[in-house]
Amino acid sequence: MCGIFAAISDRPVAGVLVEGLKRLEYRGYDSAGVATIDDEGLRRVCAVGKVSALQQRVEAEPLPGCIGIAHTRWATHGAPSEVNSHPHMASGVAVVHNGIVENHGELRQRLERQGCRFLSETDSEVIPWLISCAVADGSGPARAVRSLGEHIEGSYAVAVMTENDRNVLHAKRHGSPLVAALGPRGGYLSSDISALAGLADEAVVLSDGDQVELRRDAISVFDKSGRPVLRARLPIDAVGEHFDKGGHPHYMLKEIHDQPAVARAIEARYDKSPFVAEQVALDFNQIDRIRLIACGTSYYACLVAKRWFAEVAGLSSDVELASEHRYAPVVADGQREAAILVSQSGETADTLASLEKLRGLRTPTIGIVNQQVSTLAREADFFLPLLAGAEIGVASTKAFTAQLLVLARLVAHAAEQRGQRAAARRLRAALGEAAKTIEAVLHNEAAIVAVAGILAKARSALFVGRGALYPLAMEGALKLKEISYIHAEGFAAGELKHGPIALVDADTPVVALAPSGDLFPKLASNVREIAARKGKIILLGDRKALLALSDVADASLTLPACDELLQPIIAAIPLQFLAYHVAVARGCDIDHPRNLAKSVTVE
Ligand code: AGP
Numbered sequence: 001m002c003g004i005f006a007a008i009s010d011r012p013v014a015g016v017l018v019e020g021l022k023r024l025e026y027r028g029y030d031s032a033g034v035a036t037i038d039d040e041g042l043r044r045v046c047a048v049g050k051v052s053a054l055q056q057r058v059e060a061e062p063l064p065g066c067i068g069i070a071h072t073r074w075a076t077h078g079a080p081s082e083v084n085s086h087p088h089m090a091s092g093v094a095v096v097h098n099g100i101v102e103n104h105g106e107l108r109q110r111l112e113r114q115g116c117r118f119l120s121e122t123d124s125e126v127i128p129w130l131i132s133c134a135v136a137d138g139s140g141p142a143r144a145v146r147s148l149g150e151h152i153e154g155s156y157a158v159a160v161m162t163e164n165d166r167n168v169l170h171a172k173r174h175g176s177p178l179v180a181a182l183g184p185r186g187g188y189l190s191s192d193i194s195a196l197a198g199l200a201d202e203a204v205v206l207s208d209g210d211q212v213e214l215r216r217d218a219i220s221v222f223d224k225s226g227r228p229v230l231r232a233r234l235p236i237d238a239v240g241e242h243f244d245k246g247g248h249p250h251y252m253l254k255e256i257h258d259q260p261a262v263a264r265a266i267e268a269r270y271d272k273s274p275f276v277a278e279q280v281a282l283d284f285n286q287i288d289r290i291r292l293i294a295c296g297t298s299y300y301a302c303l304v305a306k307r308w309f310a311e312v313a314g315l316s317s318d319v320e321l322a323s324e325h326r327y328a329p330v331v332a333d334g335q336r337e338a339a340i341l342v343s344q345s346g347e348t349a350d351t352l353a354s355l356e357k358l359r360g361l362r363t364p365t366i367g368i369v370n371q372q373v374s375t376l377a378r379e380a381d382f383f384l385p386l387l388a389g390a391e392i393g394v395a396s397t398k399a400f401t402a403q404l405l406v407l408a409r410l411v412a413h414a415a416e417q418r419g420q421r422a423a424a425r426r427l428r429a430a431l432g433e434a435a436k437t438i439e440a441v442l443h444n445e446a447a448i449v450a451v452a453g454i455l456a457k458a459r460s461a462l463f464v465g466r467g468a469l470y471p472l473a474m475e476g477a478l479k480l481k482e483i484s485y486i487h488a489e490g491f492a493a494g495e496l497k498h499g500p501i502a503l504v505d506a507d508t509p510v511v512a513l514a515p516s517g518d519l520f521p522k523l524a525s526n527v528r529e530i531a532a533r534k535g536k537i538i539l540l541g542d543r544k545a546l547l548a549l550s551d552v553a554d555a556s557l558t559l560p561a562c563d564e565l566l567q568p569i570i571a572a573i574p575l576q577f578l579a580y581h582v583a584v585a586r587g588c589d590i591d592h593p594r595n596l597a598k599s600v601t602v603e
Helices: 014-027 051-060 104-113 128-135 142-145 238-244 251-257 259-270 275-281 294-315 348-362 373-378 400-419 422-432 433-442 445-456 466-484 494-496 520-531 541-547 564-585
Strands: 003-007 033-037 041-050 067-073 089-090 093-099 154-164 165-174 179-183 187-191 201-205 211-215 220-223 234-236 289-294 316-321 336-344 365-367 380-386 462-464 486-492 509-513 535-542 553-556
Touching: 003 093, 003 154, 003 165, 003 211, 014 033, 014 067, 014 187, 033 051, 033 093, 041 051, 041 089, 051 154, 067 093, 067 154, 067 165, 089 128, 093 128, 093 251, 104 128, 128 142, 128 154, 142 165, 142 211, 142 564, 154 289, 179 220, 179 259, 187 201, 187 211, 234 466, 251 259, 251 564, 259 400, 259 433, 275 380, 275 400, 289 294, 289 348, 294 316, 294 336, 294 400, 294 422, 294 466, 294 564, 336 348, 336 400, 348 365, 348 373, 365 373, 365 400, 380 400, 400 422, 400 564, 422 433, 433 564, 445 509, 445 535, 445 553, 445 564, 462 466, 462 494, 462 520, 466 486, 466 509, 494 520, 509 520, 509 564, 520 535, 520 541, 520 564, 535 541, 535 564, 541 553
Parallel strands: 289 316, 289 336, 336 365, 365 380, 462 486, 462 509, 509 535, 535 553
Antiparallel strands: 003 067, 003 187, 033 041, 033 067, 089 093, 093 154, 154 165, 165 211, 179 187, 179 201, 201 234, 211 220
């Protein structure tokens, strides 16, 4: 979950390196650094914190080099500090690394016995030393980079340059994303294609094990056995789409407001033609069970889909956290199974490990992904795009609703294949109202600002829901804690009485998701149990439900009435606004919350 950027040009590259890091900052922002080579040799400038701190340093200490590598770090081994920042250097070799060197301890000891002197606490610093020792033993830099795979256990993407050859950048990918591109002003490497916008028209997407030699005017790609290979080239979208906040103060707020457009984009792609049938060559009538796998917010989308698969398609499913699934025992029960892996980035290490495991079990896999240039999109058997556009804010918003909207279409397709036509028609009719209903909720933002004040002062908060809104309670808690740092937990409302209600007192705000529906009477009882213990109740529900509980609500947010099947999608929006406005009230860093990164490419 770090960001790599590199450039080789006929003019100084420091500025383009810093700009590239700014576009990768969502991947991690504990520290950042650049290194270039000029007539004076290798130079390195680093700064703790966001890329803006590095930019100030680079402006104060100009770097004239025309070849350089750069890195924005999410700390795994070693605190955020200048000495732990990348690039790491060793005897004229400079390296930036994304991933984890699992066996860094033994490598470090072995290298220290050979006389290598380490400066940092990081795992990554073993890499320049491995290369430097191989070069000292007579390998050329390219061969030394290729030999990394003989030593390193774990995932990595590296960009490497050596002081004695300013005409070539070396790179290699193994489990962490990397793309290369040639533009009018030179060659570039990046962890993410979107960071190349405006520099080149197309990018070469590297496969696992690939190695690159990048010159100002040429890209040479070699596969894991060292054979020259041609890789797919993809167009690079214009800058505007990715890095414009649309007049909003934060990417997260822009992305919340993007959601009606996202819903319409999904409608246009998925509802005007049998798109799911074209993309997913599976007969759900021949499937006994679905396995949904994801992490974080994407996992909560899967929990909602579990209920839809049961209620609409009559299909049972299991939902698993990828970090658990990847190590869980396999039960061979003869059930015909298909797996659905859901991810915004398509690069989440745990989710990719689950994909690997499922492919080993020959389970058909469907990837539901936003980043179309990603490992999951490329390597799952079937792929359904989220069409949400770049999501820069670390807290996932539009990608989450897009996941629900796409999962719902997959459920409707499965239901039709399984003869559940009436249920499928009902779901599709509900989805047809999604964009309009989301838009209606967005107009309610002002009311949410007032409610945010209640939560902003809290030390902790509870979120409760029932049925398909129980996962939304957990998602609302995650949104709040990840950007406002308030401790929050989501519970099944019926579970409160089995322990968590002990947490409720006059200082504990409880957000209750209470739309009308079959479960409302039960939810209403749970809300009254909370009121009896003086809990501060914030109700989210439609008019009818709020009226029924008006005597116990300290605050309420009205949701538009809609088909129960659509309620999880609609409830997500006020929860996103709530977390956003609480975090603003608390002066938190909305788009770069502490300790987090947008794409968790390490386990
Ligand atoms: C969501 O707000 C979080 N940033 C995080 O939980 C995220 O959903 C999780 O890391 C999974 O990421 P993915 O969807 O890219 O796989």
